[in-house]
Amino acid sequence: MKYLLVKTRLLTVTVVGVGVLVLPAPANAAATADLTESVSTAALAKPGVERSGAAPVVETTRQVSGTWAFGSTTVPLSAAAHGTPQSSLFVAHKVDGRWVTALSGSTDFVDLVGRAPAGLVSDSERKLFTENQVNAQEIPADTGLSLPWPTGVAWYMGGGPHGNSAAVPPFSSIDFNGGDGRVLSAGPGKVYKSCVRNGSGLVKVVHPNGYSTTYYHMTDLTTLADGADVQVGTYLGKTGNGLPCGGSSSGAHVHFSLLHGDSHIGVGGRTIGGWTFTEGDTPYRGQAEHDGRRVRPGGRLVNYGATTPPGPPPVLPTSTVDAGQNAAVNLREGPGSRYRVVGQVTSGTVVRVTCSARGSRVRGIRGSTTLWDKLDSGQWISDGFVVGPPAPACPR
Numbered sequence: 001m002k003y004l005l006v007k008t009r010l011l012t013v014t015v016v017g018v019g020v021l022v023l024p025a026p027a028n029a030a031a032t033a034d035l036t037e038s039v040s041t042a043a044l045a046k047p048g049v050e051r052s053g054a055a056p057v058v059e060t061t062r063q064v065s066g067t068w069a070f071g072s073t074t075v076p077l078s079a080a081a082h083g084t085p086q087s088s089l090f091v092a093h094k095v096d097g098r099w100v101t102a103l104s105g106s107t108d109f110v111d112l113v114g115r116a117p118a119g120l121v122s123d124s125e126r127k128l129f130t131e132n133q134v135n136a137q138e139i140p141a142d143t144g145l146s147l148p149w150p151t152g153v154a155w156y157m158g159g160g161p162h163g164n165s166a167a168v169p170p171f172s173s174i175d176f177n178g179g180d181g182r183v184l185s186a187g188p189g190k191v192y193k194s195c196v197r198n199g200s201g202l203v204k205v206v207h208p209n210g211y212s213t214t215y216y217h218m219t220d221l222t223t224l225a226d227g228a229d230v231q232v233g234t235y236l237g238k239t240g241n242g243l244p245c246g247g248s249s250s251g252a253h254v255h256f257s258l259l260h261g262d263s264h265i266g267v268g269g270r271t272i273g274g275w276t277f278t279e280g281d282t283p284y285r286g287q288a289e290h291d292g293r294r295v296r297p298g299g300r301l302v303n304y305g306a307t308t309p310p311g312p313p314p315v316l317p318t319s320t321v322d323a324g325q326n327a328a329v330n331l332r333e334g335p336g337s338r339y340r341v342v343g344q345v346t347s348g349t350v351v352r353v354t355c356s357a358r359g360s361r362v363r364g365i366r367g368s369t370t371l372w373d374k375l376d377s378g379q380w381i382s383d384g385f386v387v388g389p390p391a392p393a394c395p396r
Contacts, residue, residue: 035060035069038099039090043073046103048263049086053078057195057245058090061226064119067094072194072226073103074202077246083163084173084216084257085245087194087202091116104206105262107133125227128190128208135210136261144209144307145186146232147273148256151305153179158253160297161267162283171279171286172264177253178300181239185230186213186256186272187306192226200242205230212262216255217242232306274304316352316376319388323347324365331379335359335372342379352376355394356383 036058043049043056060071074087089104091112102108110133113121149155155178161171185191189207203215203222218237224230241249249255258267268279268286275295280286287296295301323329323346331343336359345351352375359372364384371383374394 033098035092035094035099035101038092038101039071039073042090042101042103043075043086043088046086046088049075054246059194062120064117068092068116068120069099070116070120072192074195074245076195079246079248081247082249082255083247084214084255085195085202085247087204087214087245088262089192089206091121103262104129105133105136105259109133122227124229125190128206131208132206132210132212132261135208137210139210139260141269141276142271142307143187143211143258145207145211145213145258145272146184146306147275147301147303148176148183148186148213148215148236148254149179149303150182150184150233151303154300154302155179156300157288157295157297158251159284160286161277161279163264170264170266171268171283172259172266173255173257174267174277175253175284176256176301177239177251181252183215183218183236183239183254185232185234185236187211188229188231190227191222191224191230191234191236193221195245196221197244198242200240200244202245203236205236210261212259214255214257214259216247216257217249217252218254271307273301274307275301316354317389318350319353319373319386321345321347321349321351321381321385322365322387323385326385329381329385331375331381333380335374335380337362339380345381351381351386351388353386353388353391356391357394 039058040056054076057074060069062070069092072087072089074085077083077085090101092099092101102112110129113126113129155176158177159175162173163169163171185205187207189205192204193201195202199219201221204212206212215236217240219240219242221237222235239252239254241252258265267277270277275288275290278287287294288301321329328344328346330341332339333342335357353373354376356371356373358370361368361370362382362384364382369384372380373383373386373391374380
């Protein structure tokens, strides 16, 4: 069998036998003869990137056959900016002597990752990047994430919601400090480091639920390799004043940022670690609220941990109505004969009981009973005519 590879500009057509497989290159990918130039061009073209005048930092961590590359690119901040440098993962493929590059957070990236050889991107990374991209289309306000320190421990919210570059929206970032200074992953996913210099760096965790989180200014960074699995509470680094890719900092802290896919997203109205954050009219203000308690910048937040996104309601076991010698059994508004009749059921009707409560006495098929069952419809029936597993007591 012969294989013919035909490439025209950014279009790759592979002919296998008589079958034709068309593999279009990413529409928005950058393509140049030099890898660093291709990645830098893509990084500077990304929406929302603040240009400081410094060239993007391109860090290639994996290569295969000289035609595939994977790594990160980071656009340094100006010395006056308080924020997180804009960083993205990249995958690049050399086609006809030109590098085609796509950045994380885009469908182009997921598409190119899907074509990459096994030695460049692992199967678990392909799965994570796809899940993150798909789930980023509709992300819940409750992020399902923890705050970046141990559960049950209080840290200071030194700076309320502010932009990734201070006053520039969206207000995606919050400054935290306290405890033993150990910064932990806010959720499960994979960890990636960029701009690692002098013991500091920018750490990003890509989560499968459509969010990503970044952690800046830290020292004593995790030694985990890029692409390693992390869970809620995995150690990432310690609070500090590190500026490996520009910016400014005063007082050891972690600059924690929330991203939607790979784009910064405001924390206002979103729940992290049990606290729902509200943005202020100006950066560094706002507040956090939990169970009616409100905390402003300078106050302490107890980390209530990651929340589990709501799943489908539990499936209730079925029971069967046995009317005995009666033609039908009454359904009532409440647990007792004094409540209004709202319907009837006959023998053999299948019902689902949510809970049981005591009410007026009724003689059923097994004798008299004061137990009444509340159905999933909200109606009540005497347990004397219900055959099935016992139900839990209804809350008072």
